[in-house]
Structures are given as C-alpha cells and as structure tokens.
Amino acid sequence: MSMRDRLRTMGLGAFGLLLVIVSWEVIGRNQLLGRTFPALSDVLATIVDPARRGLFQRALEATIGSALRGFVFGSIIGFAMAALGVIFPPLRAGLDRLAAVMHAVPLIALGPFLIVTLSREGTPTAIATLAVVFNVFVATSAGLRVGNPLHHDVLTVLGAGSWERFRRLELPGALPFIADGLKLAAPAAVIGAILGEWFGAPRGIGIVIVSSLQNYQIDLLWSAALLGAMLSLVAFGAFSVLERWVVGRFR
Amino acid sequence: MLSPGAELSSESDKSADGSTDPSIEHDDISISTSPVLPHVDASEIGPANLSLSGVTKRFPLGRNDTVLALDDISLDIAPGEFVALLGPSGCGKSTVLRLLCGLEEPTGGDVRIRGCHPSELVADHRLGVAFQDHALLPWATVADNVALPFKVAGQPVDNDRVRSLLELVGIAEFAKARPKQLSGGMRQRVSIARALALRPEVLLLDEPFGALDAVTRRRMNLELQDIWSTDQITTVLVTHSVEEAVFLADRVVVMTGRPGRIQTIRTPGFERPRSPELLRSPEFHELVDELTIALDEEPA
Ligand SMILES: Nc1ncnc2c1ncn2[C@@H]1O[C@H](COP(=O)(O)OP(=O)(O)OP(=O)(O)O)[C@@H](O)[C@H]1O
Numbered sequence: 001m002s003m004r005d006r007l008r009t010m011g012l013g014a015f016g017l018l019l020v021i022v023s024w025e026v027i028g029r030n031q032l033l034g035r036t037f038p039a040l041s042d043v044l045a046t047i048v049d050p051a052r053r054g055l056f057q058r059a060l061e062a063t064i065g066s067a068l069r070g071f072v073f074g075s076i077i078g079f080a081m082a083a084l085g086v087i088f089p090p091l092r093a094g095l096d097r098l099a100a101v102m103h104a105v106p107l108i109a110l111g112p113f114l115i116v117t118l119s120r121e122g123t124p125t126a127i128a129t130l131a132v133v134f135n136v137f138v139a140t141s142a143g144l145r146v147g148n149p150l151h152h153d154v155l156t157v158l159g160a161g162s163w164e165r166f167r168r169l170e171l172p173g174a175l176p177f178i179a180d181g182l183k184l185a186a187p188a189a190v191i192g193a194i195l196g197e198w199f200g201a202p203r204g205i206g207i208v209i210v211s212s213l214q215n216y217q218i219d220l221l222w223s224a225a226l227l228g229a230m231l232s233l234v235a236f237g238a239f240s241v242l243e244r245w246v247v248g249r250f251r
Numbered sequence: 252m253l254s255p256g257a258e259l260s261s262e263s264d265k266s267a268d269g270s271t272d273p274s275i276e277h278d279d280i281s282i283s284t285s286p287v288l289p290h291v292d293a294s295e296i297g298p299a300n301l302s303l304s305g306v307t308k309r310f311p312l313g314r315n316d317t318v319l320a321l322d323d324i325s326l327d328i329a330p331g332e333f334v335a336l337l338g339p340s341g342c343g344k345s346t347v348l349r350l351l352c353g354l355e356e357p358t359g360g361d362v363r364i365r366g367c368h369p370s371e372l373v374a375d376h377r378l379g380v381a382f383q384d385h386a387l388l389p390w391a392t393v394a395d396n397v398a399l400p401f402k403v404a405g406q407p408v409d410n411d412r413v414r415s416l417l418e419l420v421g422i423a424e425f426a427k428a429r430p431k432q433l434s435g436g437m438r439q440r441v442s443i444a445r446a447l448a449l450r451p452e453v454l455l456l457d458e459p460f461g462a463l464d465a466v467t468r469r470r471m472n473l474e475l476q477d478i479w480s481t482d483q484i485t486t487v488l489v490t491h492s493v494e495e496a497v498f499l500a501d502r503v504v505v506m507t508g509r510p511g512r513i514q515t516i517r518t519p520g521f522e523r524p525r526s527p528e529l530l531r532s533p534e535f536h537e538l539v540d541e542l543t544i545a546l547d548e549e550p551a
C-alpha cells in the first residue's frame with residue numbers, strides 16, 4: 001500500500017469516526033431515540049466522574065483479568081489441540097469434531113452450567129477461554145495444513161520425522177495464521193469475560209452492565225458498555241500490529 | 252551404433268551394460284579405477300550405487316484417466332558415477348529423480364540405492380537433493396537454509412561448512428539475507444549449497460543452473476566438478492544444456508517423452524579433471540552435436 005493510499009484510508013477512517021461521534025451527540029442531546037439513548041458527552045462525563053472512578057477501576061481490573069486468563073488458557077488449549085492433530089494424524093478427525101461441537105453450543109447456554117460446576121468467580125475466565133479456543137484452534141489448524149508441498153518434499157528427503165517437520169516447517173509456516181487467529185480471539189476473550197460476568201460474578205464490566213440495567217441507570221449502563229467495547233478494540237488493535245509483523249517476518 | 256563419445260571412452264563399459272548383478276560388478280570397478288581416497292566420511296561406507304530396473308510410472312490424470320510418465324526405464328549407476336539426464340520438457344526427468352529420492356513409488360519395476368529402498372538412505376540423511384524449484388524456507392536466512400540439513404539430522408551446525416559452501420556458490424555476502432531478497436539464480440545456488448551440506452553419498456540435481464547466466468553457469472560447473480572429484484558423490488544431474496551434460500558427466504542419458512523412455516546413452520570419456528579447454532576441443536563438439544541431434548529425433 002502506497003503512502004497516499006494509506007493516508008486516504010486513515011482519512012476515511014477518521015471521517016467515519018467523527019460522523020459517529022457527532023451523530024451520537026446530536027441524537028442523544030435531542031433525545032431523538034428516546035430517553036434511553038444518552039448523548040456521548042454525558043456518557044463520557046460519567047466515565048470520568050471521580051465518584052465512579054473506584055467502581056470502573058475495579059470492574060475493569062476484574063474483566064481484564066478474566067479476559068487475559070481466558071486468552072492465555074484458550075490459546076494454549078486451541079494451539080495444543082491443533083498441534084496434536086498434526087503430529088498425531090489419527091487424532092485429527094476427532095479433534096475437528098470436538099471443536100465443531102464446542103463451537104455449536106452457544107456460550108450463553110453454558111453459563112448456568114459453568115456457574116454450578118465451576119464457581120461464580122471462575123465462570124468469566126471459563127467462557128473467555130471457550131471463546132478463544134475455537135478461534136485459535138481453527139486458525140492454527142488451517143495454518144498448519146497450508147504448507148507448501150515443495151517444502152514438504154525438502155524436509156522428507158532430508159529425513160525429517162513428523163516432529164522435525166512440525167518444528168522446522170509447519171509451525172513457522174502457520175505463524176501468520178495463528179497471529180490472525182489471536183487477533184480475532186483477543187476481542188472474543190473480552191466479550192466472553194463480560195458474558196461470563198452476567199451470570200453473577202462478584203465484579204466486572206458485565207456486572208456493572210447488568211446492575212445498571214436493573215436500576216435504570218442509563219448513563220452508567222452506556223459507560224460500562226463503552227468501556228467494554230474500547231477494551232475489545234484495544235485488544236484487537238494490539239494483535240493487529242503483532243499480526244502485521246508476523247506476516248512480514250514469516251511469509 | 253558407435254559414437255565418437257564411446258570410442259573416446261577409457262572406461263565406457265563402466266556401467267553401460269547394467270545387465271546382471273550390477274552391484275558387485277560396479278564395486279569391483281570402482282575399486283580398480285579410482286584410487287582409494289583419504290576421506291573419512293567417504294571411506295567409511297563409500298558412495299552408493301543406484302539402480303532403476305524396468306521402472307514404469309503412471310500418474311492419475313483426471314477422473315479415470317492415467318498418463319504413462321515413464322516406460323520401462325532401466326539404468327544402473329555405479330558408485331561415484333556422474334550421470335546427466337537430457338530430454339525434452341515433460342519427458343519424465345524430474346520423475347526419475349523423485350523416484351530416486353523416494354518421493355514417488357514406481358508403478359512397476361524397482362528403484363534401489365545400494366540395494367535398498369531409497370528411504371533408507373534418506374533416513375540416514377545421506378541424500379542431497381536440489382529441486383527444480385529451489386524450495387527455500389522463506390522465513391529463514393540464506394545461512395539458516397543451508398544449515399537446515401544439520402538441524403533436521405539432529406547434528407550440531409557446522410558453521411564453517413555452511414560458510415565455505417556459500418563461498419563456493421558465490422553468495423557468502425548474502426548469508427544473512429532472506430530468500431525473497433535474492434534473484435532466482437542466487438536461490439538456486441543456495442539450494443545447491445543446502446543439498447551439499449551434509450556431504451551426501453548421493454546427489455540429485457534437477458536443473459540446478461537453469462536460471463544462471465552462461466559465465467556463472469560455467470564457473471559453477473567447474474566447482475561442481477571439483478566437489479565431485481574430491482568427494483566422489485554418486486550424482487544424477489538433470490539439465491537442458493547438452494554442453495553441461497557432456498562436460499560434467501561420465502554418462503549422458505538421453506530420454507524421449509510420452510511415454511518417457513531412454514533413447515540413447517553416451518559416455519564422454521574425457522580425462523578428468525576436465526578443464527575449460529575441453530569446451531573448445533573438436534571431440535567435445537562432435538559429441539555435443541551428436542547428442543543435440545539425438546534430442547531432436549522423434550522416437551521411433
Ligand atoms: N504428480 C503428478 N501428477 C500427474 N502427472 C504428473 C505428476 N508429476 C509428473 N507428471 C507428468 O509426468 C510427466 C513427466 O513430468 P516430469 O516433471 O518428470 O518432466 P520433466 O522431464 O522433468 O520436465 P521439465 O524438463 O519440464 O522439468 C509429465 O507429462 C507430467 O505431466
């Protein structure tokens with residue numbers, strides 16, 4: 001992409017963002033969509049309100065913690081499942097089916113089940129983990145399978161076994177795909193953690209959302225939702241940068 | 252049919268007949284013709300002999316169609332011998348090499364290296380192959396690509412060996428570069444260096460100099476000849492250059508296509524080491540012309 005194209009894309013992005021901010025403010029200020037749609041400035045004022053500072057901080061800490069743990073556990077599990085399928089091909093079909101089943105069960109339906117089997121504290125991490133596993137498993141499996149057949153031939157005639165082949169060829173070749181999977185898994189972990197909190201975690205952004213909804217605290221509800229969205233965007237942005245680097249390095 | 256090449260040959264019977272029990276016969280000959288070299292790796296086991304006997308290869312083509320790529324190929328290659336394969340595009344030269352390195356199984360007939368399936372030599376990491384398409388790992392540096400055979404074999408990387416190979420193929424300054432930063436010809440040379448890394452017993456080269464200019468190509472030919480005369484590696488070289496084949500090889504095998512068959516075999520028996528002057532000698536040109544005509548001939 002040339003410098004000019006890049007500037008154009010950035011310009012368009014900034015313009016879009018500005019459009020959203022302005023229309024949000026106008027709609028909210030004039031209550032065009034009713035009393036439950038506050039102006040952006042009111043939402044931002046709530047977020048920076050010193051009286052709310054402690055609440056948001058504790059909530060963010062809890063959600064970030066659960067999302068991070070879920071992200072790490074989920075990535076490890078998803079990666080290990082995909083790697084197992086490549087190193088021990090007989091396991092592959094079973095692992096694919098397991099991942100498909102896991103994906104087919106809606107995470108929200110697992111909530112009550114996790115609450116009783118795990119704990120109210122553990123549920124956000126568990127749901128974040130599940131949300132990440134599938135993304136990472138699918139991306140890693142795809143990446144490990146694309147391998148260039150010519151490279152396979154090279155490794156074969158060098159006398160490489162399946163472990164050497166995995167380590168020298170399949171893994172480095174899969175890294176761009178894995179990075180892409182992580183990029184999608186990072187916001188999924190945030191959303192999974194917030195979803196898990198709805199089932200009664202002690203604190204977290206999800207809890208702020210649920211309780212402000214019940215108490216009809218519209219500004220607070222929007223503030224928490226906005227914070228959650230920002231968190232997930234930041235996670236996405238950070239892993240986009242990582243992905244771009246990995247693609248440049250390994251492809 | 253007598254060729255000038257055959258007449259010139261001092262050891263034309265080295266393996267040209269290849270009829271009965273080639274392994275024993277060739278072992279005898281190699282001992283009698285070549286002095287025992289003071290080479291640690293080579294003298295332990297010695298270079299390997301290769302044999303293709305009655306090999307046919309069919310590939311599936313479409314739903315229930317097949318193509319006969321090779322038809323009844325028989326060729327015995329003595330230990331330490333250098334054989335060049337010539338033939339029109341699509342006649343099955345790469346297929347012969349893929350059979351020899353065990354990447355394909357013959358549909359009929361037998362492919363043996365030192366009497367065993369090629370996979371045995373592969374498992375010992377004693378086979379060096381440079382593919383038609385260089386197939387370098389894009390994420391590894393040039394030096395790491397040449398060091399790959401050491402790593403795969405679980406051996407410590409011999410950095411001096413890697414450096415000297417890169418010098419040999421003339422790309423030492425690019426050791427830290429990545430393949431995509433090199434030209435096509437440079438990538439081919441890296442892949443030759445990689446094939447040589449572990450001092451293989453058998454070297455299979457598929458048009459390794461195809462992307463090189465005439466001068467570099469000639470220089471690489473001379474260097475390949477040096478390696479070959481010190482290490483006595485059994486070598487099969489696929490090439491489109493008749494001069495290259497005649498200059499380097501003990502035997503030149505000409506193939507015809509559809510299906511791939513051996514049309515004729517010539518034995519350039521010129522004395523070794525062969526110097527660039529040979530390229531100007533009338534005997535050399537006579538053989539080159541003859542092979543060029545053979546390549547042009549339609550199969551009977
Ligand atoms: N994997 C394959 N599947 C189907 N057909 C194949 C396959 N590999 C080779 N062939 C066929 O076998 C024949 C010989 O191919 P091969 O690559 O050995 O030719 P070649 O002599 O190396 O040609 P070139 O000089 O162009 O490299 C061709 O007709 C090709 O279509």
Ligand SMILES: [Mg+2]
Binds near residue numbers: 344345457
């Ligand atoms: Mg070929």
